[in-house]
Amino acid sequence: MDTTDHIMWLLKQAAHSTRQAVNSAIRSHGVTTEQLGVLKRLADTPGLSGADLARRLLITPQAVQLALATLERRSLIERKPDANHGRILRSYLTEEGLRVSTDCHVDALTCEEELLDVFDAAEQEMLREFLRRLVERAPAEDDAVEG
Structure with missing residues (x-):
């Protein structure tokens, strides 16, 4: 088998190319996919720490x-010391951060739909199922480190 046909290599290429496409789709908002991930998680669960994120x-x-510092400089988030553990900073979206998060999320989902329209609905569901099974099968991160 040609090494370019290995499934794990194809998964890596797919992840890389889709990330590039999403980055392009949200570029006009001035954020990266990592920053969008932070914004989305904070929209869903305000007050997460850096470690949680x-x-x-x-x-x-x-x-x-790095993402938090950039988002804070842009006034998209604010960080506050944890009430019980002063060294832990909790992050919260500002109103502008919520707006950017929402707009970026819409653009990212539109990009995903465009990328996945190469598959019909049944194939998309099969792909989801295959990926779920692969994720469930993979060793937990703690297991992978032990030897």
């Missing part, structure tokens, strides 16, 4: 901190 977004704490 990193776990939920499957990105490094450093990437989250």
Whole structure:
């Protein structure tokens, strides 16, 4: 089998190309896909910490901190010390942050629909099911680190 036909390589390429497409779709809002992920999670669950966001977004704490700093500079979020743990900063969307999050999310979903229209509805559902099964089968992150 040609190495370019390996399923994991194709998954990586698909993830990369779809991320680029979504980045292009939301570029006019001045945010990246990572920043949109932060905004969306904060819209759904206000007050998350950087560590919470990193776990939920499957990105490094450093990437989250960079995204938070950029969003805070743009006044899309505000960070406040945790009432019980002063060193933990909780993040909240501003009104402008909520507007940008909503607008970006619409554009990202439109992009997703355009990308996936190569599949009919049944194929899209099959793809979802295949990916869910793959995710469920993969070892937990803690398991993968142990040896």
